[in-house]
Amino acid sequence: MIMRLDRIGLLAVPGLAFLAVIYALPLVLLLFKSVQGVDGLTLITYIDFFGDEFNQVVLWRTLRVALLTTLLALAIAYPTAFAMARAKGIWLNVFLVALVLPMSLGVIVKAFAWSILFRSNGFLNTSLQSLGITDEPIRMLFTETALIIGAANVFLPFMVLPIYTVVRQLNRNLPEAASSLGATPWFRFTRVTLPLTLPGVVAGSAFTFSLAISMYVIPSLIVGERQQTLSMLIARSFLYLRNEPLGSTISAVLLAIAIFVVLFSSWLAGRLGARK
Amino acid sequence: MQGQASHLPPNEHRYLDVIGVAKSFKGAAIMDQMNFRVAKGELVSLLGPSGCGKTTLLRIIAGLLQADTGDIVLGGRNLSSLPAHKRNISVVFQNYALFPHLTVAENVAFGLRARGTSKADAARPVADALALVRMDAFADRPVSALSGGQQQRVAVARALVVSPDLLLLDEPFSALDRKLRETMQIELKALLRNRGITAIFVTHDQDEAMGVSDRIAVMNKGKIEQFAEPSTLYAQPASPFVMDFVGLSTRLSGRVTEQAGGIATVTTNVGPVRARSGLAAGTPVLLGVRPELITPDPTAEMNQISVQLDDVMTLGSKTVLHGATTDDDNFLCELSGIRTDYKRGQTVTWGWAVDDTLIHAVPA
Ligand SMILES: Nc1ncnc2c1ncn2[C@@H]1O[C@H](COP(=O)(O)OP(=O)(O)OP(=O)(O)O)[C@@H](O)[C@H]1O
Ligand SMILES: [Mg+2]
Numbered sequence: 001m002i003m004r005l006d007r008i009g010l011l012a013v014p015g016l017a018f019l020a021v022i023y024a025l026p027l028v029l030l031l032f033k034s035v036q037g038v039d040g041l042t043l044i045t046y047i048d049f050f051g052d053e054f055n056q057v058v059l060w061r062t063l064r065v066a067l068l069t070t071l072l073a074l075a076i077a078y079p080t081a082f083a084m085a086r087a088k089g090i091w092l093n094v095f096l097v098a099l100v101l102p103m104s105l106g107v108i109v110k111a112f113a114w115s116i117l118f119r120s121n122g123f124l125n126t127s128l129q130s131l132g133i134t135d136e137p138i139r140m141l142f143t144e145t146a147l148i149i150g151a152a153n154v155f156l157p158f159m160v161l162p163i164y165t166v167v168r169q170l171n172r173n174l175p176e177a178a179s180s181l182g183a184t185p186w187f188r189f190t191r192v193t194l195p196l197t198l199p200g201v202v203a204g205s206a207f208t209f210s211l212a213i214s215m216y217v218i219p220s221l222i223v224g225e226r227q228q229t230l231s232m233l234i235a236r237s238f239l240y241l242r243n244e245p246l247g248s249t250i251s252a253v254l255l256a257i258a259i260f261v262v263l264f265s266s267w268l269a270g271r272l273g274a275r276k
Numbered sequence: 277m278q279g280q281a282s283h284l285p286p287n288e289h290r291y292l293d294v295i296g297v298a299k300s301f302k303g304a305a306i307m308d309q310m311n312f313r314v315a316k317g318e319l320v321s322l323l324g325p326s327g328c329g330k331t332t333l334l335r336i337i338a339g340l341l342q343a344d345t346g347d348i349v350l351g352g353r354n355l356s357s358l359p360a361h362k363r364n365i366s367v368v369f370q371n372y373a374l375f376p377h378l379t380v381a382e383n384v385a386f387g388l389r390a391r392g393t394s395k396a397d398a399a400r401p402v403a404d405a406l407a408l409v410r411m412d413a414f415a416d417r418p419v420s421a422l423s424g425g426q427q428q429r430v431a432v433a434r435a436l437v438v439s440p441d442l443l444l445l446d447e448p449f450s451a452l453d454r455k456l457r458e459t460m461q462i463e464l465k466a467l468l469r470n471r472g473i474t475a476i477f478v479t480h481d482q483d484e485a486m487g488v489s490d491r492i493a494v495m496n497k498g499k500i501e502q503f504a505e506p507s508t509l510y511a512q513p514a515s516p517f518v519m520d521f522v523g524l525s526t527r528l529s530g531r532v533t534e535q536a537g538g539i540a541t542v543t544t545n546v547g548p549v550r551a552r553s554g555l556a557a558g559t560p561v562l563l564g565v566r567p568e569l570i571t572p573d574p575t576a577e578m579n580q581i582s583v584q585l586d587d588v589m590t591l592g593s594k595t596v597l598h599g600a601t602t603d604d605d606n607f608l609c610e611l612s613g614i615r616t617d618y619k620r621g622q623t624v625t626w627g628w629a630v631d632d633t634l635i636h637a638v639p640a
């Protein structure tokens with residue numbers, strides 16, 4: 001038995017070694033820089049970071065954008081996942097391709113495609129004006145709204161797939177049993193379908209939130225320097241300011257948020273699962 | 277006890293009325309012109325081979341599936357346009373479909389809560405329903421921790437607690453092992469009788485159908501071939517399909533060669549066999565004899581055939597003799613008790629009364 005465990009354990013060694021050398025080690029070194037003072041350890045960079053009003057604005061914006069991106073992606077993904085779970089044959093393939101293909105397209109191509117759609121003389125504005133809905137072009141590009149819409153679009157597959165997986169496993173007889181017991185569609189949804197698909201929602205939200213909180217390329221392309229996010233601050237600290245302690249500090253803050261999200265969501269999933 | 281209901285005059289059979297129900301999937305007709313009636317308090321089985329449309333019919337009655345045409349009338353109320361949740365018809369699914377995120381008590385309470393009963397008001401009926409199926413000790417357990425038989429009891433309690441007008445059960449015993457299945461059949465039948473519940477069981481197991489129901493509807497390819505008491509189905513099957521599906525029989529094919537005074541003489545591969553029938557000479561027929569009606573010591577006026585024994589099976593309470601055949605015919609004789617006087621390879625003469633010969637015309 002012990003032999004068996006050891007042998008199976010061996011299978012994990014390459015993966016663990018890879019993670020240790022490529023991920024954990026540099027991260028530890030990086031984080032160490034954030035607490036490394038002239039003489040010994042210090043928290044001064046953290047105090048400075050949180051004391052700065054500009055940083056507070058960026059931190060709050062990053063959290064807000066990540067949260068709204070997650071909610072928007074969830075609102076679109078949840079019904080989509082049900083449609084996919086119902087789809088058969090060619091339609092299922094259409095869904096999957098529609099979901100996965102854009103991922104391979106890359107964010108840059110998408111971002112420029114959006115700018116054609118959203119810019120002041122772009123398709124959307126000219127349409128709105130010619131329909132007489134607005135007189136002036138509406139500013140869409142370089143806004144937080146555009147960022148949220150763009151980010152939700154890019155991260156959508158990470159929300160849809162975990163929910164889809166759960167919905168697919170849902171026993172079709174359960175909602176039917178609820179109906180035959182007298183449950184209205186709303187009662188059925190809130191008491192059966194929703195609770196049973198919540199683990200997928202939690203997983204998808206955790207993915208999307210983690211990706212959205214640390215995104216760099218999408219905000220750089222859509223809103224540029226005007227509205228910075230934490231990731232952009234990190235890049236600026238390392239690349240332009242050459243302020244390693246500051247960059248490390250922001251990285252640590254970001255990491256802390258990400259760890260919190262992962263722990264919280266697995267706790268939540270565990271709680272939901274424990275009721276089963 | 278069985279059969280009471282079927283002796284009621286036809287009008288009394290009007291509790292559940294299934295009228296002209298038809299259903300096709302993607303152009304393929306699964307069910308065409310389904311008509312039958314069930315009386316109040318009756319326990320009915322839908323018996324038929326896999327794929328004959330039993331589940332489809334059940335789902336249409338429950339409102340989980342829309343029929344193409346036809347009506348479902350229950351207690352004088354036409355349900356056809358009502359969604360499932362307004363029909364007050366409970367369903368016990370084959371896989372029980374218990375809500376995995378709820379406890380046993382919460383599962384049973386579901387129907388009451390859905391009808392707007394408060395948690396406090398639901399507690400009492402839920403406890404009663406659980407006691408009824410002897411699951412009260414498990415009230416706060418998650419349903420995933422239950423055995424198959426326990427899950428089935430919970431599913432039954434959940435279905436009954438709402439006092440349904442009709443209970444539908446889709447192969448409710450098929451996931452249980454044989455012994456447990458028999459116990460549960462007896463328990464459930466008694467429970468439904470005591471409460472006067474009208475129920476339809478779906479099954480493809482004839483013993484189960486015989487055991488639990490007042491009447492059995494034998495289904496084949498989306499049609500009801502015969503709807504009768506178990507004893508009638510067995511003694512007077514209305515078609516070769518029913519004869520074959522309900523109970524075993526000695527089976528012979530042949531052609532009527534003589535018709536005299538309501539007795540048809542049929543020429544078969546093993547000689548002439550007489551049956552009470554008005555079928556004209558020349559008609560191709562299928563003959564059947566229930567195995568326990570065959571005697572190895574025939575009298576002169578009986579039909580007689582000579583059979584070489586292929587197999588002798590001793591089953592404790594009875595001994596089953598199989599005769600050797602070269603075609604579709606089937607020779608089966610059942611004797612009570614253990615008989616050691618018959619051996620494989622031996623040639624014996626079997627006989628049975630002319631009136632015990634089942635006869636059906638078949639397409640040529
Ligand atoms: N949703 C569906 N789409 C297409 N065909 C279907 C659908 N549901 C059932 N069928 C077909 O209808 C026929 C009857 O199916 P049904 O499930 O009612 O059979 P059944 O008598 O319950 O069989 P079993 O004993 O195997 O459960 C089958 O041929 C099946 O393939
Ligand atoms: Mg079925």
